Amino acid sequence: MSGWTRHEGKAVALDRESIDTDQLIPARFMSTPRSEGYGPFLLHDLRFDAEGTPVETFPLNRVSESSVLITRRNFGSGSSREAAVYALVDFGIRAVLAPSFGDIFASNAVNNGLLPAQVDAGVVDALIADLPETGASARIDLADGTARIGDRSITFEIDPIWRKKLINGWDDIDLTHRHADAIAADRVNRARRSPWAFPSGEGHQTTA
Amino acid sequence: MTAQTLLDKLWMSHEIIRRDDGASLLWVDRHLVHEGSHHAFAKLEARGARVAEPGLTFGVVDHYAPTRGRPGRPEIARMIATLEHNAAAHGITCFGLDDPRQGIVHVIGPEQGLTLPGLLINCGDSHTSTHGAFGALAFGIGATEVAHVLATQTIWQKKPAAMRIRFTGRLGPGVGAKDMALCWIAKLGADGARGHAIEYTGEAVRALSMEGRMTLCNLSIEGGARFGMIAPDAATFAHVKGRPFAPEGNAWDDAVATWSTLPSDPDAAFAREITLDASDIAPIVTWGTSPEDALPVTATVPDPDRAPAKQADRVRAALDYMGLSAGQPLSEIAVDQVFIGSCTNARIEDLRAAAAVLAGRRARVPGLVSPGSQQVKAQAEAEGLDRIFMEAGLEWVGAGCSMCVAMNGDTVPPGKRCASTTNRNFRGRQGRGARTHLMSPAMVAAAAITGHLTDVRPMLAGRSAA
Ligand code: SF4
Numbered sequence A: 001m002s003g004w005t006r007h008e009g010k011a012v013a014l015d016r017e018s019i020d021t022d023q024l025i026p027a028r029f030m031s032t033p034r035s036e037g038y039g040p041f042l043l044h045d046l047r048f049d050a051e052g053t054p055v056e057t058f059p060l061n062r063v064s065e066s067s068v069l070i071t072r073r074n075f076g077s078g079s080s081r082e083a084a085v086y087a088l089v090d091f092g093i094r095a096v097l098a099p100s101f102g103d104i105f106a107s108n109a110v111n112n113g114l115l116p117a118q119v120d121a122g123v124v125d126a127l128i129a130d131l132p133e134t135g136a137s138a139r140i141d142l143a144d145g146t147a148r149i150g151d152r153s154i155t156f157e158i159d160p161i162w163r164k165k166l167i168n169g170w171d172d173i174d175l176t177h178r179h180a181d182a183i184a185a186d187r188v189n190r191a192r193r194s195p196w197a198f199p200s201g202e203g204h205q206t207t208a
Numbered sequence B: 001m002t003a004q005t006l007l008d009k010l011w012m013s014h015e016i017i018r019r020d021d022g023a024s025l026l027w028v029d030r031h032l033v034h035e036g037s038h039h040a041f042a043k044l045e046a047r048g049a050r051v052a053e054p055g056l057t058f059g060v061v062d063h064y065a066p067t068r069g070r071p072g073r074p075e076i077a078r079m080i081a082t083l084e085h086n087a088a089a090h091g092i093t094c095f096g097l098d099d100p101r102q103g104i105v106h107v108i109g110p111e112q113g114l115t116l117p118g119l120l121i122n123c124g125d126s127h128t129s130t131h132g133a134f135g136a137l138a139f140g141i142g143a144t145e146v147a148h149v150l151a152t153q154t155i156w157q158k159k160p161a162a163m164r165i166r167f168t169g170r171l172g173p174g175v176g177a178k179d180m181a182l183c184w185i186a187k188l189g190a191d192g193a194r195g196h197a198i199e200y201t202g203e204a205v206r207a208l209s210m211e212g213r214m215t216l217c218n219l220s221i222e223g224g225a226r227f228g229m230i231a232p233d234a235a236t237f238a239h240v241k242g243r244p245f246a247p248e249g250n251a252w253d254d255a256v257a258t259w260s261t262l263p264s265d266p267d268a269a270f271a272r273e274i275t276l277d278a279s280d281i282a283p284i285v286t287w288g289t290s291p292e293d294a295l296p297v298t299a300t301v302p303d304p305d306r307a308p309a310k311q312a313d314r315v316r317a318a319l320d321y322m323g324l325s326a327g328q329p330l331s332e333i334a335v336d337q338v339f340i341g342s343c344t345n346a347r348i349e350d351l352r353a354a355a356a357v358l359a360g361r362r363a364r365v366p367g368l369v370s371p372g373s374q375q376v377k378a379q380a381e382a383e384g385l386d387r388i389f390m391e392a393g394l395e396w397v398g399a400g401c402s403m404c405v406a407m408n409g410d411t412v413p414p415g416k417r418c419a420s421t422t423n424r425n426f427r428g429r430q431g432r433g434a435r436t437h438l439m440s441p442a443m444v445a446a447a448a449i450t451g452h453l454t455d456v457r458p459m460l461a462g463r464s465a466a
Helices: A083-091 A103-111 A120-131 A161-169 A170-178 A180-193 B005-011 B035-047 B074-089 B107-112 B126-132 B143-152 B177-188 B210-222 B234-239 B251-258 B309-322 B350-359 B374-383 B386-393 B441-450
Strands: A004-015 A068-071 A097-098 A116-117 A136-141 A146-149 A154-155 B015-018 B023-027 B030-033 B059-062 B094-096 B120-123 B135-139 B156-159 B162-170 B196-201 B227-229 B272-277 B282-284 B294-296 B337-340 B367-369 B418-422 B434-438
Touching: A004 A120, A068 A120, A068 B282, A083 A103, A083 B107, A097 A146, A103 A116, A103 A161, A103 B143, A120 A154, A170 A180, A170 B143, A170 B156, A180 B015, A180 B023, B005 B135, B005 B196, B005 B227, B030 B107, B030 B143, B035 B074, B035 B143, B059 B074, B074 B094, B107 B120, B107 B126, B107 B210, B120 B126, B120 B143, B126 B135, B126 B210, B126 B227, B126 B234, B135 B227, B135 B434, B143 B156, B156 B210, B177 B210, B177 B272, B177 B282, B177 B294, B210 B227, B210 B234, B210 B350, B227 B367, B234 B251, B337 B350, B337 B441, B350 B374, B350 B386, B350 B441, B374 B386, B418 B441
Parallel strands: A004 A068, A068 A097, A097 A116, B030 B059, B030 B120, B059 B094, B120 B135, B162 B196, B162 B272, B196 B227, B337 B367, B337 B418, B418 B434
Antiparallel strands: A004 A136, A136 A146, A146 A154, B015 B023, B023 B156, B282 B294, B282 B434
16 A cells, blocks of 8 residues: 555535445445455445436536545444445545544555545535535645645544554554564463463364 | 553553554454455465464354355355355364354354453454453454454554443343443444443443343444443353363463453543433334434434434435334334344344244244354254244244345345344345334344334233343
8 A cells, every 4th residue: 555645636525424334335245356346336325226327416426536525424334344445445535524433444444545534523514515516626635634625724633643654555564563573472471371361272173 | 550441451461562653562362254354365365474373263154154055146155165265274263154153253252262351352343342241352343454463463453442331220121231232322322432442330231141241242333432341240251161162270260360350440530431220221223224313112203303403414314214204103113024133132042032022922024033153043942942933923044144234145125124133224234225123132023023113011011031
């Protein structure tokens, strides 16, 4: 994953609360290998009717090149399915601005270079009220936590750990391997201190 | 030393290092994987990495497990085969379809004694909070994190704030852990506990069986908390003892000694405290498309025009999706089918509670009963519960996630209404256009008999609610 500090693109409003992970990607699409791309599944049952025809009034269908979503509280609540983030990222979304996010969704987002930017509910109200149906230009500055949506300048909150990760495009596994000695020592200690914490051999056979 | 919470103690005993920015690297005692882990194994493969601790990693087929016969569709069979292949390739014990230990990951962990007090447990599934019922630090993670745990047996995590939800008093008859959970979620909102680790305490929590405690912790995520915990006590130890992977002999004694030190110190401070009176709680049902849309079954469908301005649009949209009108009594909502199952409510006690209501009665609508595991299935059959369900006209099927997530082909048809013991009433959760009402197993049984949402309490007269 490559890091980023500034993004310029197009913002669109998704005027709904609690867009959960089951809406972001319905479960039936989740057996697809990632290499096939998850963009078409994003918000599938809201974007397409039962016959598979795009719902013209749905914001993402009106503004197909959108890269910044502005939406309401509790975005990404629900399951741990990272596929919800894959769908957003593969569709081309780089940042979501909302008053609150599901915790697991937000960490999954950061692990895939997608910014979950927390913005005051009042500011979201104003942004959504201002946004034309055709969307507006968007500029996000990760380093100083500011964004410009249309002609409105706002600030957003992001955990400093996550900000650093997004900017550097860090891979946690690489970072963790630097602590290999500490992990190995901890394991030795642990096995000595709490042998009970390791599964007993009893039921421990592989299924035939 | 300052007073510590259960969370503090669990965190400290798993922290390997803490970075300056506050991120902790934690040791993972148990890592549970299911079919959905295919993304994570693919990531591992892309790096040419191996599973660091196959002995601490356990696989189970549940999300796509067929509940009747063999997998019907090729993509479902492929998901199951991929997990079994990945497990075999990495030397991981896997409870496959033909294994008598198979079942829903959050049911079999405790059942097999893989879940113990004092452990840190991860699984690529948000309801991993279930295992917190044993006094474990258990939380759901995404695919990138699953790959990280597979490769390193550790996880980076920022310590959440501690929150205590105390249930004072005693639950009334016909009211259970599901109602306690929906009660606090309705009060605080679906994001009400975001960023917090919940510890449940109080007389009503202590009085719960381990099954009930699991239901309560399971639903923590529906109120936004990634963690839900209950301090271990004698009931916990009795439940764990003798299970296949549980410690034995000296190791058991050591374990109990350690576990007994876990409860929060009496004067430990919590960032947030909520107190609820259990004796005030009535059987609860959901009416909308978020678990926070929950009300006592004696109430009426809310009116969007009377909802707070900010909520009005969402309430209107939820009623539109659910096909309900404002002011309608909840107990008059007719259902098309019922489902009893899922990691929330498919343990033996849940099946007993439903059977106590159904015994000698007929269901007016069709429904599925899917036990949480093959062991629960066997136990229920030994007790004759399967006959009660079948004589009532419900279908008794195999173990798995089934209609909770509708991945295995068990779905609710578009526009149909289902009274369900599951955990999410999200749009489309049980199938495109499906309408889900969440409630307890006893309440689902009552809805099956009357064909509409129903207060189960009068139906329990002269019966034990199990
Ligand atoms: S039963 Fe439902 S909530 Fe539980 S693990 Fe399975 S899909 Fe997830």
